[in-house]
Amino acid sequence: MSSVKIKLNPKEVEKLKEVCVSFNNEAGELINVLHKAQSLFGYLPAEVQEIVAQELKIPVAKVYGVVTFYSFFTMIPKGQHPISVCTGTACYVRGAEKVLDEFKRRLKIEVGETSPDGKFSLSCLRCVGACGLAPVVLVGEKVYGRVSPDGVAEILAEYE
């Protein structure tokens, strides 16, 4: 499994099992369990998936299949400040690509990567529904509207 291998401590394992129990260990609740697990750990490393599979009595391959199918689930830890550039159509026609290029250039990372110091990660998302503010960038939960390539440095400076 090509994901980060970590060692969960017994307390974390216990917590994860509690999540599974709260959904009655039902295989049909797999997606809800994964949502909870990701909010617990920030991402879904291999070990988490193995425990979920064990508890829900389903093959690990199935868990992995679901995790990789949905873009909301990630197997790579996000940065301290996850940056998402909206590449929905409205943002695209108002220049989101140039903004994205500027983030890549300044952070020296590609989409889907995390900066070596773990501070920033970069991703694209499709439409946050704030098309009036296009192009839109999210840093964590904070929304930045009408971002221009020139404004990228300013946004990053807020988190330095």
Add this chain to the structure above:
Amino acid sequence: MHLLVCGGTGCRASASDAIVGKLQKELDEKNLQDEVQVVMTGCFGFCEKGPIVKVLPDNTFYVQVKPDDAKVIVEEHVIKGRKVEKLLYKDPADQKEISDSKHMGFYKKQLRIALRNCGVINPENIEEAIARDAYAALAKVLTEMTPQQAIQEMIDSGLRGRGGGGFPTGMKWKIASQNHADQKYVVCNADEGDPGAFMDRSILEGDPHSVIEAMAINGYCIGATKGLVYIRAEYPLAIERLKIAINQVREYGLLGDDILGTGFSFDIQLRYGAGAFVCGEETALIHSMEGERGEPTFKPPFPAESGYLGKPTNVNNVETYANIPVIYLKGANWFNKIGTAKSKGTKVFALAGKINNVGLIEVPMGTTLREVIYEIGGGIKDGKKFKAVQTGGPSGGCLTEKHLDTPIDYDNLIASGSMMGSGGMIVMDEDDCMVSVARFYLDFTVEESCGKCAPCRIGNKRLHEQLDIICKGKGTLADMDKLRNLSHVIKDTSLCGLGQTSPNPVLSTLDNFYDEYLEHVHDKKCRAGVCKDLMQYIIDTEPCVGCTACARVCPVGAISGERKGPHTIDQTICIKCGACMDKCKFNAISIH
């Protein structure tokens, strides 16, 4: 007196919650907190001019309000009764202030049925919804109508599914009601995935009760006692408001066992999506709710026969549901008089892109694109020339000047080579390259294809590669033929709606902008100046004063020249980022 503050996603991103806080603080200081209520509502729709504050009862509509304006609103408007002129909307035609929203171009042609309560009620307070007739339709249906009568009313209304397909809602209910089982399900599809469409989110954020009420009516009609809302995890605010609303409805006894003493029981649970566009397709959505990968399956069997957990299931979209309560209150004959012959009622569109008034609008079916773009939308941004409007998201097509006077309805849009879809409407101007736009949509489809069937998984990838080759100036005329052939094969052989419609952006741009493709292939030219490989940035030595601004901003050091002397760009180093052109104050840099 009420001060309504927009709490939609766009306005919240521009600090509308801080406006609420400041208004409350000002009122508290002046000891007016009992006289004036500050209410955070759902979306007003006019996102371009947000954040919006509306004062009731005099209907004053303040635009682009900042938190610091709270003081002047309270001191001038609330206390002295004088309108704050600087915050009023100005008519772009004559710069005159308009204080009542119903006189603004943006609202004049609109008819709000699905959005009737958005921006009017506090979505977190059920009493405000009830004051606007929420749950009156449920009471009427449960006490005065049999399920068969209620279904007939829905058929008579002519309402068609607003999620994209346009299947008649009443017929769908009738089929589900005729299948017998020990348990049936009603599902609300709130997995709004079209980039650039956000009406379902606005409805759930602004008026969740209309959806809950309609689902209960739907349950009564088909004999289901359980409802599920499949909602995107990316919509935290909508989820929160829906949860609050469901709890309040339960407390009022309008959900749960024996509703209003009629013996009918119904309850609603939430299920979360996890970011997969294909889950908007109903069979994929059902698999996702069962905890599986969201892959579509062949129909038949239709969900009405065998859906969630193998039981008869009726799936409708959020906007469809939002129309339903008011149809029962005002009657099918009221509703079917609005719209065109085969498309009744209104449609909500998310107007975005290169247009002056970005926002959420609702117009009667049959309104023309020209009315939407020029009268409601206020025309093209920065006085540029209109080029195309894309409807229907990644499944739709690009319409041009010649389609502007076509009345919008399901059938006309399909006849024009596009489709209604969920109602995204992206306007493009002369600076948009149509080949790149087609590639953009294919990029989306390639990423979102579930991979189950080969035509969609492999075919779309190949289509994307062909488009990429053309954008890079390496395409031939044969590639254009390949594009068209492959598109038809994908359409004819894909399993679900995603693959069957994914080549539409390619086919419609090939049909309507053939010249532009030809220029890319034959002349190696991109007239919009978007395709980087086909252009060069060149400094005109005459206007260049040698200020060195461009050389300093160039990220790769491709620009050289003496101070106060003309500069030049080394084309072998240039990465065509455009930074120099943005920086030049003397318009000396142009694209060739």
